[in-house]
Amino acid sequence: MADNSPKKEVDELKDELSQLRKDMGSVVSAVKNLGQSTARTTKTKAEQELDEMLEKLNRAYLSAREGGERAVTSTYSEIERHPLASLGVAFVAGLIAGKLFSQK
DSSP: OOOOOHHHHHHHHHHHHHHHHHHHHHHHHHHHHHHHHHHHHHHHHHHHHHHHHHHHHHHHHHHHHHHHHHHHHHHHHHHHHOHHHHHHHHHHHHHHHHHHHHOO
């Protein structure tokens, strides 16, 4: 004959609830660990992509800087080879700019 007394059923429910709490604690811990792992992976990937973008930006900056330096050197060279023509071009450019900016 089975003992189905209310006390035994309450004790069984307590045991099951206790086990459920432990299981839920394990699930919460696993979800937390998974979230942390995913966050670390995402952070690492984002840092790598940021490093790549910064490297590309740095290369573009250096390329633009070198191009600007070449343009300045070329301009100085042309001015030294043709000083009077350069002066005339600068004068005409100044007149045109003055006319453009003086009009209302």
